[in-house]
Amino acid sequence: MTDIPVAAVILAAGKGTRMKSDLHKVLHPVAGRPMLLHLVAAVDALAPARKVVVVGSGRDQLEAALAGHDAALAVQEPQLGTGHAVQQAEAALAGFSGDVLILYGDVPLVSAATMRRMLDRLHAGDAPAAVVLGFRPADPAAYGRIIADGDGRIVRMVEYKDATADERAVTLCNSGLMAVAADDLFRLLARVGNANAAGEYYLPDIVMLAAADGRASAVIETGAGEVAGVNSRAELAAVEAAWQQQRRAEAMADGVTLIAPETVYFSYDTEIARDVTIEPNVVFGPDVRIASGARIHAFSHVEGASVGEGAEIGPYARLRPGAEIGRKAKVGNFVEVKKARLGEGAKANHLSYIGDADVGAGANIGAGTITCNYDGFLKYRTEIGAGAFIGSNSALVAPVSIGAGAIVGAGSVVTADVEADALAVARGRQQQQGGWAARFRARMAERKAALKGK
The missing domain is CATH 2.160.10.10 (Hexapeptide repeat proteins)
Incomplete structure (x- = not known):
């Protein structure tokens, strides 16, 4: 496992309109460091062979922030969903054969240890096609759902917009973070369609495409805090x-x-x-x-x-x-x-x-x-x-x-x-005139009394 090279694809093409800021969303700081660089630091702990950041608007800001971090930039324009975003990294990963971590620039607190767990699970004995990082938020809201068996093998993944009432009742949610072998990733992405409520190309669809080929994927869980995203x-x-x-x-x-x-x-x-x-x-x-x-x-x-x-x-x-x-x-x-x-x-x-x-x-x-x-x-x-x-x-x-x-x-x-x-000593010499203050007070009292008489 330790000999298999790792690449990271970090998605950062979103406009971040809810931030209402001229600063790119992923460059807003947490603890004095831009969110994106928190994630880059965690990735660097794995000694990756390649890093690719997928950008859209605000490219100049991201280029400046990533200077010295040995990361390639790929441009997603227009933005047609997460699957389409990852596809834009294909050219930057040409010739790469290893594991790919798919991360999000506005989800900054994911640790290197959790990334390593995802990679380890990808190479477990049952050889899943992909590993998805799941979590159980207090309020599942509009997150995509993961339906899995007792061993963590994924039966179905579905976006909230496309989920049935029973599927929406499931508490295990999709963080969007995945680990996939590079050889599988782009082959599966090429088959993803956009016949869904939003008309977008969803990254999670590769899980069900792999299942149709007879290859199961797996989910591992982490705490909701580690995958908290920032949109406001x-x-x-x-x-x-x-x-x-x-x-x-x-x-x-x-x-x-x-x-x-x-x-x-x-x-x-x-x-x-x-x-x-x-x-x-x-x-x-x-x-x-x-x-x-x-x-x-x-x-x-x-x-x-x-x-x-x-x-x-x-x-x-x-x-x-x-x-x-x-x-x-x-x-x-x-x-x-x-x-x-x-x-x-x-x-x-x-x-x-x-x-x-x-x-x-x-x-x-x-x-x-x-x-x-x-x-x-x-x-x-x-x-x-x-x-x-x-x-x-x-x-x-x-x-x-x-x-x-x-x-x-x-x-x-x-x-x-x-x-x-x-x-x-560098100051003016002090001088003293005896009785001056008493004479001053008397003189001023006389002047004040004279003014009152007028």
Whole structure:
């Protein structure tokens, strides 16, 4: 079985009109990744020999999204049903001899393990002509039905529009996903007709055509959530919710503490080590790695960042792409970090922006400090040495270097490098005039009284 090559045909030609979007339906994201690329990633786990995506409208968008994914595109125009769609992949699979998985770009959560089960069943002892992935939804609605015997051999498959009342009472439904040997697939598709209520060429008809040749097909089942399709924004939200629920459960099973699991949102590639604690209302964007023992406080947003062992983030912190937070470092409330590294034990606890910077171990960034990294045209870096102390409400105008152990006085605007262990104060000198405030109040009271007399 492992020596038999696999190809995947992913159907993505639908217009997706119910999404009411200029973005192609299968490119709407789930957990920060386009639905189509979720499916491609699962297919890639099987090391396929070929991948073909059948497209219709929005071809340019799909070509851009699939760049680097080694997938051929086939065009279905006009769209005359699922059987017709798969036929469009025949040229791209010319010369291929192996198994073909037929998948749907708007059914993104199908796992590689389920795909493997389909392929394994295709090569079971009874040698089915095709394997269909079935499921039992809470509401069968208008899904096609599968009538099978006790061994999973398919007796009949029928689209809902063409089903009798008794057939519609069956709860086993057709997800549309199939596994078929390439040598059988296109031979059977060539015989599919369109004498049905919709006048379309249905892919499932190959099952009954094979049966007429004396070859039975088989069904295997999976949970309804794995084959949930997306045709509207509401269905997209439901798939997102299902994905997040599963990911939260996996995180907790792996030793991550989620104080309020239902409020934490992961990205498709979030990596979190054991003994991390995540407080409520935390959102992870793509490309995040959290080391063991770290704590992400409430209402923080983390994207494109790495957080070291025992570090603390938030509450109300934002880590943007390129943020590297070292071991036991602290990024506190209303602090934003972008393309900057905080060394071990460094602290930026309050109301600061640290961008395009390198902050040494043990440095302390006072409240209200910003690195002025942008002049309207170019970005510049700020270097803050180990153990440096930046006083509150300071502006470090990059490019600038603060030496190790240096102190910058509160309220300073630093435009030149500061030596190690030096004190830099860059603000106007304070002046004081004794009694001035009392004289001012008396003078203003007299003026106010005079105005009332007029």
